[in-house]
Amino acid sequence: MKKILIHDVTLRDGNHAISHKITKNQIAIYAAAADAAGVPIVEVGHGNGLGASSLQVGESAINDETMLRIAKENLPHSKLAIHVIPGFATIEKDLIRAIDIGVDVVRVASHCTETDITQRHINYVRDRGKEAYGALMMSHMASKETLVDECQKMESYGAEGVIIFDSAGAYLPNQVTDRITELKNNLNIPVGFHAHNNLGLGIANSLAAAEAGASIIDGSARGFGAGAGNAQLEVLDAVLEKMGYITDINFYKLLDAADIAEKELLKEIPRIDSLSIISGISGVFSGFSKPVERISKEYNVDPRDVFFELGRRQVVAGQEDIIIDVVSKLALQKRVSNV
Amino acid sequence: MNPLKVAVLGSGNIGTDLLMKIIRSPYLECSLFIGRHLNSPGMNKASSLGIKISDLSIEAIENNPSCCDLVFDATSALDHKKHWPVLKKLKKKVIDMTPSGIGEMCVPALNIEHCLNFDNVNMITCGGQSSIPLTYVIGKTQCDVEYIEVVSTIASRSAGPATRINLDEYIGTTEKGIKMFSGCSNVKAILTLSPAQPPIDMQTTVFAKIKKPDIAKLKEEASSMVRKIQTYVPGYQLVIPPMLESDRVVMMVKVQGLGDYLPKYAGNMDIINCAAIAMAVEYSKKYCNITNGVVS
Numbered sequence: 001m002k003k004i005l006i007h008d009v010t011l012r013d014g015n016h017a018i019s020h021k022i023t024k025n026q027i028a029i030y031a032a033a034a035d036a037a038g039v040p041i042v043e044v045g046h047g048n049g050l051g052a053s054s055l056q057v058g059e060s061a062i063n064d065e066t067m068l069r070i071a072k073e074n075l076p077h078s079k080l081a082i083h084v085i086p087g088f089a090t091i092e093k094d095l096i097r098a099i100d101i102g103v104d105v106v107r108v109a110s111h112c113t114e115t116d117i118t119q120r121h122i123n124y125v126r127d128r129g130k131e132a133y134g135a136l137m138m139s140h141m142a143s144k145e146t147l148v149d150e151c152q153k154m155e156s157y158g159a160e161g162v163i164i165f166d167s168a169g170a171y172l173p174n175q176v177t178d179r180i181t182e183l184k185n186n187l188n189i190p191v192g193f194h195a196h197n198n199l200g201l202g203i204a205n206s207l208a209a210a211e212a213g214a215s216i217i218d219g220s221a222r223g224f225g226a227g228a229g230n231a232q233l234e235v236l237d238a239v240l241e242k243m244g245y246i247t248d249i250n251f252y253k254l255l256d257a258a259d260i261a262e263k264e265l266l267k268e269i270p271r272i273d274s275l276s277i278i279s280g281i282s283g284v285f286s287g288f289s290k291p292v293e294r295i296s297k298e299y300n301v302d303p304r305d306v307f308f309e310l311g312r313r314q315v316v317a318g319q320e321d322i323i324i325d326v327v328s329k330l331a332l333q334k335r336v337s338n339v
Numbered sequence: 340m341n342p343l344k345v346a347v348l349g350s351g352n353i354g355t356d357l358l359m360k361i362i363r364s365p366y367l368e369c370s371l372f373i374g375r376h377l378n379s380p381g382m383n384k385a386s387s388l389g390i391k392i393s394d395l396s397i398e399a400i401e402n403n404p405s406c407c408d409l410v411f412d413a414t415s416a417l418d419h420k421k422h423w424p425v426l427k428k429l430k431k432k433v434i435d436m437t438p439s440g441i442g443e444m445c446v447p448a449l450n451i452e453h454c455l456n457f458d459n460v461n462m463i464t465c466g467g468q469s470s471i472p473l474t475y476v477i478g479k480t481q482c483d484v485e486y487i488e489v490v491s492t493i494a495s496r497s498a499g500p501a502t503r504i505n506l507d508e509y510i511g512t513t514e515k516g517i518k519m520f521s522g523c524s525n526v527k528a529i530l531t532l533s534p535a536q537p538p539i540d541m542q543t544t545v546f547a548k549i550k551k552p553d554i555a556k557l558k559e560e561a562s563s564m565v566r567k568i569q570t571y572v573p574g575y576q577l578v579i580p581p582m583l584e585s586d587r588v589v590m591m592v593k594v595q596g597l598g599d600y601l602p603k604y605a606g607n608m609d610i611i612n613c614a615a616i617a618m619a620v621e622y623s624k625k626y627c628n629i630t631n632g633v634v635s
Contacts, residue, residue, distance in 0.1 A: 054488055054490075054527060054529060054546075055486075055488045055546035055547075055548070055587045056488060056490045056529055056544070056546065086506045086507070087506055087510075087529060087530045087531055087532070088529055090506075090507040090510050090511065091507055092507065092511070093510075093511075111531075111532065111534060113495065113534045114495060114503075114532045114534065116500070116503050116504070117503050117504075117506055117532065119504060120504060120507065141534070294585065295584065295585075298584070298585075313535060313539070314533070314534065314535035314536070315533075315535075316531065316533060316534065318490075318492075318529065318531040319492055319531055319533065321490050321492075321542075321544035321546075321589075321591065322492075322542075324544075324579060324584060324589060324591070325542075325578065325579060325591060328579060
C-alpha cells in the first residue's frame with residue numbers, strides 16, 4: 001500500500017481566514033491535538049508565511065517567534081513546518097531565528113514561474129541540516145512544461161520535494177492529474193499538492209493528485225484556510241484510507257482535533273461563498289478574499305468586478321496593494337458613468 | 340568646457356542602459372565601456388555606437404588611469420568591494436549601482452548636493468529610489484510615525500539573475516535607506532516579481548502607521564516631491580495620492596522607463612539609472628563648469 005505524507009496547514013493557511021489574528025492559546029491547543037493524532041507535519045505562521053506580517057497583507061496578532069515557540073512546545077512528536085516567501089522573509093531577519101527555535105521543515109515558496117528566487121533560502125535550510133521543500137504558488141497560471149522546468153530548478157537547489165499550490169482553487173481534477181503526472185515523470189524527488197476549495201474540488205483534486213503519484217498532500221482541519229478553505233484534512237484522511245493509502249494518522253484523534261479546531265479556531269466554518277467561486281473562476285489568489293471584500297465595501301463597488309479585473313491583471317500572491325488601485329479605478333468609472 | 344569623462348564598469352543591462360543615457364547628456368562623455376567578454380550584447384551595443392570598449396574589467400582603468408574622472412560601477416556588490424580600493428587610490432569619483440553599502444547613500448531629490456562631497460556614492464536600490472523620497476515626506480510632515488512599509492512590484496522579465504539571487508540584500512539595503520531618510524526606525528521592504536504578460540510597469544506602494552495623520556499636508560508635499568523626481572525620472576507618476584484606508588496611510592507610484600536599452604516596463608532599472616545620471620551631471624556641473632548644456 002502506498003504511503004501519503006499529510007502536511008497540516010491549519011495553523012498557517014487558516015490564519016488567512018481570521019485576518020492573521022491567530023492567538024497563542026489557539027496555536028497551543030490545536031498543535032497539541034494534531035500531535036496527539038500523529039499528524040506528521042504541522043505548519044504554523046502568518047497566512048503568507050514567515051516575515052509576512054505587514055500592512056500589505058495584514059498584521060499578525062502575535063509575532064513569528066512567539067507563534068513558533070508555542071507550536072514547538074506543543075509538538076513533542078510532529079515536525080514543525082514554516083512557509084517562507086523570499087521577498088517577504090530574509091535569511092538574516094527571519095530564517096536564522098526560526099530554525100534556531102526548532103523548525104524542522106521549511107517550504108520555500110515563490111510564484112510558480114519565479115523559483116530561482118528560492119535558491120539561497122533552500123541552500124541555507126539544507127546547510128542547517130533541516131528539511132527543505134519547494135512550493136510553487138498559483139501553479140494554475142503555468143503550463144505543465146513550465147512547471148517541470150521550475151521544479152527541476154528547485155530540485156537542483158537541493159529541495160527534497162516540490163509541492164504545487166492551487167492557491168486560487170482554480171484547478172479541475174484532470175488538470176491536476178496532467179500536471180502531477182508530468183512532474184512525476186521528470187523529477188527524482190517527491191511531488192505534493194496543496195488544494196483550495198473555491199470550486200468545491202478540494203478533496204477531488206487532492207485525490208486526483210494522489211492517484212497521479214503525488215506523495216505529499218496538504219489539508220487543514222475543517223478546511224480552515226484562505227478563501228473557501230483547503231482540502232478538509234479529516235475528510236482527506238478518511239478518503240485516502242478508503243482508497244487504500246496509508247497516512248499513519250490516528251483517525252479518531254484526528255476527528256477530535258478537527259472538533260477542537262471548529263470550537264477554538266474558526267470564526268465561521270469555511271464555505272464556498274459567492275466571492276470564493278469568483279476567486280476560483282477568475283484565478284485570483286484565495287487570500288485576497290478578505291481585503292477585496294473590505295475595500296470594495298468602503299468604495300461601494302462590486303467585489304466580483306474587482307476579482308475579475310485582478311484576474312485580468314494576472315496578479316499573484318503578495319500584490320494585495322493592487323486591490324486599492326483596482327477598486328479606486330472602478331469607483332471612478334462608476335462616478336463618471338453616473339454623471 | 341569639456342564634458343566629464345566617465346567610464347562604465349559592467350556591461351550588463353544596467354551598464355548598457357546607463358551608456359545610452361550618458362551619450363544623450365551634454366555634461367557627460369563615455370570614454371570607456373568595460374566588461375569581461377567582448378561579445379556580450381552590451382559590448383556589441385557599445386561598439387555599434389562608436390564607444391571605446393575593453394574586456395579587461397577593473398584593469399582597464401588601472402592600465403590607463405587618465406581615461407576617466409568618474410566610474411559607474413554596475414557590476415555586483417561583491418565586485419564593488421574589490422574595485423573600490425583600486426578606484427580610491429586612483430582618485431576616481433565613483434557612483435556605485437550595487438547594494439554594496441560602501442558609499443554615501445544618494446537619492447538625488449533629497450541629498451544631491453550633500454553627495455557632491457563624497458568620492459563614492461551609492462544608489463541604494465530601485466525600490467529605494469522610488470519609495471525613499473515619499474518616506475522622507477512622511478517623516479517631514481507627520482508626527483508619531485510608528486511604522487513605514489514599502490512594497491515594490493516589478494516585471495519578472497526586468498529582474499536579471501543578480502537581482503533574483505540578491506533579494507535579501509535588496510531588502511536590507513532598501514530598509515537601511517528608508518530608516519536613514521525617513522527617520523523612522525521601524526520599517527519593512529517587500530519585493531514581488533510579477534509574471535504578467537504583457538509585463539507591468541514598476542509599481543511602488545508606501546504604507547505607514549501614523550497616530551494622527553495629516554493627509555492634506557502629506558498630499559501637498561508628496562505632489563511637490565513627485566514633481567521634483569520627474570525632473571530626472573520622467574516616467575515617475577503618483578497613481579494613488581496619499582489616503583487613509585483601514586487606518587493605513589497609503590500612496591502608490593508607477594515608474595515607466597524611458598525605453599533606452601530596456602523595455603519601458605523596466606521602470607525599476609530606469610529609475611536607478613536616471614538617479615545615477617542626475618548625480619553624475621551634478622559632479623560635471625561642479626567640476627567641468629558647464630552652465631548652459633541642453634539635454635536633447
